[in-house]
Amino acid sequence: MVGSRRRSGGRTGLGGRVRLGLGLLSGALAVALCAVLVDRYVLRAEWWQVRHTVTAEPIAPQSEVGPPPGPLATTWERATEMHHGPVAGYDSVAYDVAQGQVVTVSGRGLDVRDARTGADRWSYRRSGWTLLGWASTRSRLVAYFERDGRRGDRLLVGFDALSGGLLWRREGERPAAVARTTLRWPAGSAVVLTTDGARRELTGRSAEDGSPMWSRRLPDGCRLFEGAAHPSDAQETLAALALDCPGRSRLLAVDPLTGRIRWNRPLGSDESPEVSMLDGVTLAWDGKALRAFGQDGAQFAVWEGDGVCGDVMCPSVLASGRLVVAYHPEGTKPGGARLEAVEVPSGQVAWRRDVPDYAALAQAGGRIYALRPRLSELLLPAGVDLVAAADGATTTAPAPVTLDADLPGVRPWMAAAGGLLYVAAAEAPPRPEGSGRLVALRGGAAGTGPAELGGVPESGWPDACALLTKDDLATAHMDAYVTEPTRASVGGVRLPHPVSCTYEPRDDRKKGSKKRADDERRGDPSGEGRAGASPSATVAPGPSTAVPSLEAPATDEPETGEPGMGDLGMDDPETDGPGTDRPEAAEPEPVVRGLTVSVRWVADDPGTASRLLDGMQATQAQVRRRRDIGGDEAYEFGPTAGTIALRVGRVIVVVDADRPPGAAARIAHSVARRLQQLS
Incomplete structure (x- = not known):
């Protein structure tokens, strides 16, 4: 007769309790494993989160020339909805023209089009994620995403800029000094700049595979500005970043390839400056003065005054060895500004002109294009002034676009390439969130009337x-x-x-x-x-x-x-007459x-x-x-x-x-x- 293992009174023995405990533990491990697998292979899975299109169509770079003087006509235009994501202030739409393509960047993702025709080339979006930054260098483009509601989930994604092909992904990294207005952060020489959580360290990562190439600690007590309008900019061989330091802000220039500090200059206030880089010239607007620095960091020009640039960086271009800046001298009337050309690097003023309050400047082929929000105060279209770099002589033509520079979301922007002029501006919210509109303009028919009226007599x-x-x-x-x-x-x-x-x-x-x-x-x-x-x-x-x-x-x-x-x-x-004979009863x-x-x-x-x-x-x-x-x-x-x-x-x-x-x-x-x- 075999004895029962159950004790009298129905109590389970030691072996039963062990089996029960192991069963509960196994169940808990299974649930945890399922949660991990669901998070990794379902919630984080690329197959449902990502909408990614690529192209195999070749494209040729555009020549560095804009449209000729005279009337302008629309070649193509596109609207892009703004994305009001969970991170306030990063709902801009930004644009760039390079290598025969137009890159459109918003919180929704990347859209890349043929710059000549506006036809789609490639795109990338992630459901449940918001694009908060992008960088480009040579033939590589890198995007930075954060998961909605979980800012600790960060992702850098590298692409081939021409085909849209995915090159690499890296989790946990954060870009260095992203600009709210353009969503761009500095890169150059096939290197993108990232930073740590405290923003006190600068790292250069390969745009080819995301691997670290160098790392540098920022000067003691200094850190990168976060959430600023435009705290950094870069060319291929130099990157400039604003530093939040004790007492007042500074401007740090580094070689993106090696991380070597090229120069470090103090600015005039402790506020976050706006930084803009041209070919060999760096501009910084700190709310007290607009300063221009040469390639070696020597300051060669300064425009002082609290209202010199207003709320945004002064429009500027580099043409024929001259820095041309549109700014507001003290006492400027509303709607007016001054355009000034200074020699680089001597800082000698070549010419200056009183002009309308230009919303943007662009240059190509030695021609300077200046965007007027209004052709004239009472007329509807925007205007484009073609300015001679030699002496500031100006001719004016209407642009077949309307522009309200005060609308949020898109800072008025302009670029010239391939015989075209690209103009971007905001459209009004709601409907439901507002949008940005990009218009590509070419030279139009001369007509029988003056160019200032679009050829209409x-x-x-x-x-x-x-x-x-x-x-x-x-x-x-x-x-x-x-x-x-x-x-x-x-x-x-x-x-x-x-x-x-x-x-x-x-x-x-x-x-x-x-x-x-x-x-x-x-x-x-x-x-x-x-x-x-x-x-x-x-x-x-x-x-x-x-x-x-x-x-x-x-x-x-x-x-x-x-x-x-x-x-x-x-x-x-x-007087008595027909005009006064009205019925008494009618009001x-x-x-x-x-x-x-x-x-x-x-x-x-x-x-x-x-x-x-x-x-x-x-x-x-x-x-x-x-x-x-x-x-x-x-x-x-x-x-x-x-x-x-x-x-x-x-x-x-x-x-x-x-x-x-x-x-x-x-x-x-x-x-x-x-x-x-x-x-």
Whole structure:
């Protein structure tokens, strides 16, 4: 008879407890192993996280030349959505043109296109990860990703820049001094620069395989800036990094191939500077002064003042041995700047010019291209100035793009190569997150008109004060009104007709009449002593586009009009007549207030005008398409229905009316009908 191992009372013996413990331990190990395997081969698996396309199509580098002087036309354009990831401040979209390709970088990943055609070449994205930096050197490109919600999960990925082929991956590394505005960090000589967690050590890693090549401790007490706008930059043979040191910041230049410190210079404040590198020139803007250093670290030029560069680095290029910088000297008027060329390395000023507040500069083939946010204050498109490096002489042409330099996400950017000019700018959020738009421009048809107007003759521009007839104004209950025409000029071309016309009820001008009387008593009957005033003229809306010829400065400025009464056939509400015979029981509609009609642009063809209007609406946060206005296209801007932009053929017009609600739409309908009659 075999005895039972179970003790009396149903208790398990020692052997049973051991087996139970081993079973629990085995179960726990199995669960842990499954968790590890799931994390490694499922959660971290490349097969579902990564969207990676490559190309085998060859591509040739572009020549270093931009488009010739004259009008510009669009070759191709692309929009890229911004990515608002978990790390605040790194939601930019940045661009680069190199080796015949355009690289577009955002938190979503990398998109690389053919620079000539805009066709896709290769791309790389990781689901659940955000791209927070990138570097390029020679034919290698390296991207830095962090896992969303787990910043400790870091990944460097190396690519062949031409094919997009994956070369290597390395976990745990972090790049050195990433710029928030461009997401770029320094690299050169096939080496990318990384740092440790405390940002006190600099390491050079091979862009070929990610292996370490050298390591260097930063000067005592100093560390790299983190989360700065643009704390570093690099060329192939030199990298410059801003250091956060006790007392004030410093600028450190190293050889990326060996890690050897080339020079180390103090700056003027303890704030994070912005750093920009050109070929043999390093610029640093520290909020106190803009400093220019030569290849050996010698400072050869400085522009002092708190507002010299404003919130961003001053646009600059190196052309024909001269450093050309656009900056704001003390006392500069809003919208203005100064362009100055200094010899390298002597620092001698070759020339200086007062210019518009350029948003970006680029150079190619000895030509300097300067980007104006507006061709002229009242006109819609951006402008490009072609500046001679020898003496600063300038020619101007419109760019078929719209630009709002104050929108976040994309700092206005420009580059020139292969006979093309590349311009990038932000488009407005929401929808849902905003985006960046890149436009590639080529030289356009000369046309029969001046280049400053895109080849369109001055006679092709309608008179803004002729787009509403007296019947249109009577319908808006503006039986007694005054007009304020405003003219515009571009370069040496002055448009013959007003580009903007403001209508005000007669009663609203009583204060203005009193002001003119006060001017006469002060001995200034023309009012020219007042800012923004100009000689007066009577302007009658209607079929005729004739406007008195007045001598005025070649800038956008108003012309003070007189009451639109009597000779215009309008009824005077102070006298008996048809205009005063209104039903007593009906409550009169309110008079339109703040009415302005502006001709924003006349393009050389309807397609160009349509793209400009599309770009205009893309820079507005609140936009509604209106299909009841007439014409070819119309949009309503803003929280109220007070602004309507419309296109009829080649002409873009904007109508503003403060009140009553809906007045702008009714008047825009009349303007559209009038433009169709004139076309």
